[in-house]
Amino acid sequence: MLACEAKDHYDHRVKKNSTISIPTPFDASITGTVTFDRNRTVRYIGPVTRAMNERVLSLIEKQMDADPHAHINLFVTSTGGPTGSAMSFYDTVRHVVRPNLVTIGSGDVDSSGILIFLSGERRYVTARTTLLLHPAGRMFGNQRYTTGEMEAMLAEDTLKDMQYASVLADNSRGRLSVNDVLSLMRKHTILAPGDLVAYGLADEILP
8 A cells, every 4th residue: 555645747848958849830829709707617627636626516506406407616726746646636526526617827827727627518718828738746754665665656656647648639529649749748748728619628719
């Protein structure tokens, strides 16, 4: 059993060694008028945690109780956190609760925070949003681990990377493969708003 504090984290930014990938020419213009009802808006602001997941899911369910079919806006600004927590949120929203969810990425939407953003069926980003992709990592502190434990951690992190890349590929409108995403992760790629639209990860850039 791995220690809890050694679980994978997607919570650091590595901009100084990052590369920006522009896949294809893109049109960053708005294709329609987008309006957001303040009374049906929830915010996921801060690191990805189980406590934050519970709070935001509770607010989403309250909105659904009031009107199960009306769309709900979820603003997302997050530097990330444990991948498992983000994957739990994504799976709960997409496969269990199933709200009519619109996500709006703003500012930093990094690492596992991207999974929170991708939980929306329709996705928008502000003009100064960036997304950071990178492989799974671990925080060890002063704890000593055996070779067997390290191998188990590597196996788990490799699986987490595959799951993470699969979610991004599945939500790219067919424009990214799992291997494409893994390549971007290995390069510690920062995606700008235009990249997100070109890759199919966002529908529009808000003015």
